[in-house]
Amino acid sequence: MRATELHRAPLAARLAISGFVLVAIAGLSVCELLVNYSLHGLEHVELPGLESIRARYAYPRLKAAVLTDMGEYLDDPSEGELIARWCDEGGGRYGFYERVEPVLARRCAICHGNGATRGDVSLVTWAEVAPLSTVPGASVEELSSTTHTHLFAIGLLLLVLGGLFALTRFADWLKLALVALAYLSLAAEVGGWWLARLSEGWALLVLVAGLLLALSIATLGTLLLVDLWRLERRA
Ligand code: HEC
Numbered sequence: 410m411r412a413t414e415l416h417r418a419p420l421a422a423r424l425a426i427s428g429f430v431l432v433a434i435a436g437l438s439v440c441e442l443l444v445n446y447s448l449h450g451l452e453h454v455e456l457p458g459l460e461s462i463r464a465r466y467a468y469p470r471l472k473a474a475v476l477t478d479m480g481e482y483l484d485d486p487s488e489g490e491l492i493a494r495w496c497d498e499g500g501g502r503y504g505f506y507e508r509v510e511p512v513l514a515r516r517c518a519i520c521h522g523n524g525a526t527r528g529d530v531s532l533v534t535w536a537e538v539a540p541l542s543t544v545p546g547a548s549v550e551e552l553s554s555t556t557h558t559h560l561f562a563i564g565l566l567l568l569v570l571g572g573l574f575a576l577t578r579f580a581d582w583l584k585l586a587l588v589a590l591a592y593l594s595l596a597a598e599v600g601g602w603w604l605a606r607l608s609e610g611w612a613l614l615v616l617v618a619g620l621l622l623a624l625s626i627a628t629l630g631t632l633l634l635v636d637l638w639r640l641e642r643r644a
């Protein structure tokens with residue numbers, strides 16, 4: 410078997426590779442959604458977008474909460490904007506008891522006050538709120554763990570898909586371009602998570618790199634299937 414004759418592999422091998430490609434693409438779509446966008450049960454799926462990426466990686470958790478799923482407990486959006494603005498100003502003690510605490514006491518205390526700590530969150534004193542209003546985005550612990558799993562899992566997937574794709578009949582430039590694009594997008598996506606903690610503008614990098622990564626994996630998989638099952642032209 411020459412280096413570009415993957416399609417001549419035995420039927421069982423081609424079936425196994427095809428099954429892997431299909432399962433990988435399905436699994437990856439779900440995993441991308443979970444990592445980059447917050448899902449709160451199927452009735453509350455947020456559309457992939459910049460705002461949900463900012464909420465996940467750049468905004469302090471209190472700001473993210475009032476702008477997303479906890480926003481429904483507020484009477485009107487201006488209360489959420491007030492809390493978000495206070496977080497943008499640094500989320501410090503200044504203004505907390507005058508502007509923010511009255512809203513929290515009225516709207517959120519049933520679940521986050523007076524001994525109620527749903528989601529392990531109490532929102533009564535500034536000392537309790539500060540870790541949620543002054544620290545940006547995902548915690549270092551959470552990000553380290555997601556980075557570790559994501560790089561390892563997707564890296565392994567790219568190794569298998571890219572390695573098999575290199576054995577197809579497609580042109581060398583296409584093989585190089587697709588494999589390079591996939592690895593570069595992976596690096597940019599994960600780098601973007603960390604940079605977004607420093608400045609929310611980097612959320613755009615996460616969005617673009619995530620889309621490119623998904624696109625390059627889908628293309629690698631599809632072309633691999635095409636090569637495996639495309640009949641050879643008879644001379
Ligand atoms: C009916 C109960 C209920 C009310 C009212 C409520 N929450 Fe929550 N909240 C929860 C539950 C349950 C969780 C944990 C699950 C989750 O994150 O969705 C949570 C989680 C949170 C978190 C942590 C999110 C994270 O990143 O882990 C914050 C911050 C928060 N709420 C803020 C608020 C604010 C601000 C209000 C008022 C506008 C509010 N909540 C009103 C039930 C409530």
